[in-house]
Amino acid sequence: MFEKINAYAKRCLPFTDEELAHFDSLLQYKKQPKKTFLLLEGEVCQFEAFILKGCIRTYHIDQSGAEVTLQFAIEDWWVSDITSFTEQKPSLVYIETLEDCELLILTPETKEKLLTAVPGFERMFRLMVQRNLAQLQERLFRTISTTAVEKYLDFLNRYPAIPQRVAQHYIASYLGFSPEFLSKVRKKLSAQ
């Protein structure tokens, strides 16, 4: 049950087995069926979830009603709205399962306990936020300065496991253009 998440933590920082045991003892296992919501816009996010199994999408609905996908997450990723979680403010996003999921969950309370008991985790979570920030910056640069074809190819490269698991129009909404246009992009690419 905890092998994957322990391996994840060890890849970040050299935790001891006791520290990891403490970590594990605070995690809650949760199943969440396909096509259901972990978080709705306006709610306060009460979890940080590590995905043992499944696929999850985080998205925002803009003023004209269109969805913009912020993140796809699969096995070995964390999912949360960190801003909402840490500041306990209403979220701007929906978090929805695309497949049946198995999760390991931290709540504000268990995370608090963890950070008090094993301060090293503070660093791990800080690194996670920081990497998130760095990736988001790079994504903004790409969103502004590359063409649809480049965006799509880059996505395939960066997240090769995703296209097989999620509907194409979700990828279009991640990349920031219409599903019809993604279809045209794919046609063009396959013609070459």
Place this chain on the structure above:
Amino acid sequence: MFEKINAYAKRCLPFTDEELAHFDSLLQYKKQPKKTFLLLEGEVCQFEAFILKGCIRTYHIDQSGAEVTLQFAIEDWWVSDITSFTEQKPSLVYIETLEDCELLILTPETKEKLLTAVPGFERMFRLMVQRNLAQLQERLFRTISTTAVEKYLDFLNRYPAIPQRVAQHYIASYLGFSPEFLSKVRKKLSAQ
């Protein structure tokens, strides 16, 4: 010299006067003339700078040679490449003064000392990174789902002090469209 930065810190968290005095003792004052670089792409960022006076722009140059502005910063803002600074990795961005600047600087060493001596500051910097992340997310959503006119009006609203201080084509490069088109957007808006 330290009133502004102390006020800034107090707005974040309720620091005591001794804590602030310690903070102040670690800051280095630095003047930086107009149109010079605090950081070049490829360098490792060795500072987090609080702006006492002046105006600074952070930008990236994409593969086709176009500039994408990541941030404008004026009095009371912090400037750094946090990813480069904390992980001591080469930066992707240029940080350039647009006006003569006066700064208060933390280096990796002084920041380390500060966090050890006054752990409360750990929280302040974490909040700063997190707000940065939240704002960047919202900006990505706007970049993807609003029109040039909306982007420009939103910018004016969000950063009313900036347009008077920076060249228009820099604003275009922040918003993600060409300077010519920004000019046309402005014409359209003024005609109404």
Place this chain on the structure above:
DNA sequence: GATCATTTTTGACATAGGGCAAAGATACTC
């Protein structure tokens, strides 16, 4: 204050990508 450099504006034309509607293809559901 004349000169030179940098910005901004304007106009003509080109193009990437959007919106809509219909047709095909896949995938669930009972």
Place this chain on the structure above:
DNA sequence: GAGTATCTTTGCCCTATGTCAAAAATGATC
């Protein structure tokens, strides 16, 4: 396995924005 819902593809036409080049405006320098 038929029927229904969802997703993807296609074609047509439309619009927002880009590109280029020139002119106009503004600003910096001696």
